[in-house]
Amino acid sequence: MSAPRFPRAVLFDLDGTLLDSAPDMLATANRLRHASGAGPMDLHELRPHVSKGSRAMLAAAFPDLDAAGREAMVPRFLDTYLEELGRHSLLFDGIDCMLAALESDGARWGIVTNKPEYLAREILPQLGWEARCAVLIGGDSLAEKKPHPLPLQVAAGRIGFDPGQCVYVGDDQRDVEAARAAGMPSIAALWGYRQEHEEPAGWGADVLLDHPLQLLDPANWPRTA
Numbered sequence: 001m002s003a004p005r006f007p008r009a010v011l012f013d014l015d016g017t018l019l020d021s022a023p024d025m026l027a028t029a030n031r032l033r034h035a036s037g038a039g040p041m042d043l044h045e046l047r048p049h050v051s052k053g054s055r056a057m058l059a060a061a062f063p064d065l066d067a068a069g070r071e072a073m074v075p076r077f078l079d080t081y082l083e084e085l086g087r088h089s090l091l092f093d094g095i096d097c098m099l100a101a102l103e104s105d106g107a108r109w110g111i112v113t114n115k116p117e118y119l120a121r122e123i124l125p126q127l128g129w130e131a132r133c134a135v136l137i138g139g140d141s142l143a144e145k146k147p148h149p150l151p152l153q154v155a156a157g158r159i160g161f162d163p164g165q166c167v168y169v170g171d172d173q174r175d176v177e178a179a180r181a182a183g184m185p186s187i188a189a190l191w192g193y194r195q196e197h198e199e200p201a202g203w204g205a206d207v208l209l210d211h212p213l214q215l216l217d218p219a220n221w222p223r224t225a
Contacts, residue, residue, distance in 0.1 A: 016192030110135035
């Protein structure tokens with residue numbers, strides 16, 4: 001009997017799944033806090049909010065500011081984050097080996113993130129991924145973003161697969177919801193960013209994994225069409 005193979009196509013969320021970008025986000029938030037006269041916040045205070053986007057991180061960094069005030073800060077947050085991008089972040093343990101194993105097995109992989117596409121594209125050359133990542137869809141690339149299935153559907157099509165032939169790996173409930181709506185098997189990445197009240201067991205993912213090193217075993221991946 002031949003050894004199990006990885007799926008032929010895999011799509012990943014970025015922040016909290018492939019990349020531990022929370023330290024970059026913390027540096028960004030603390031620069032804005034410093035400019036407003038506030039002291040620095042700790043990583044553990046910001047980390048649960050990273051996968052929720054800039055507005056959620058601003059709410060954590062500036063809890064006394066109203067929603068309109070935080071909204072006005074989004075452009076500054078993104079501009080500052082662009083300056084901090086890749087300065088402090090690291091791949092999660094095992095991710096680089098796992099991507100190499102996918103490639104050695106003949107699989108194609110790409111990224112579907114809610115991060116603005118221009119920011120995600122800035123990261124690829126820093127990681128040496130610009131020629132390895134087969135497709136990149138950002139939160140502003142299309143008319144919809146996750147949890148809508150459209151980004152996953154488009155990403156799968158661009159690399160020549162039906163959604164059911166791909167697996168999506170992400171650390172947020174929106175990732176699993178988008179995959180399910182697209183008819184794409186999913187893995188919930190429990191090593192990522194989530195808030196205390198969130199219960200990944202109830203998200204409906206096909207597989208839940210505690211550590212990215214588990215992705216090195218093809219037997220831990222859900223079956224595809």
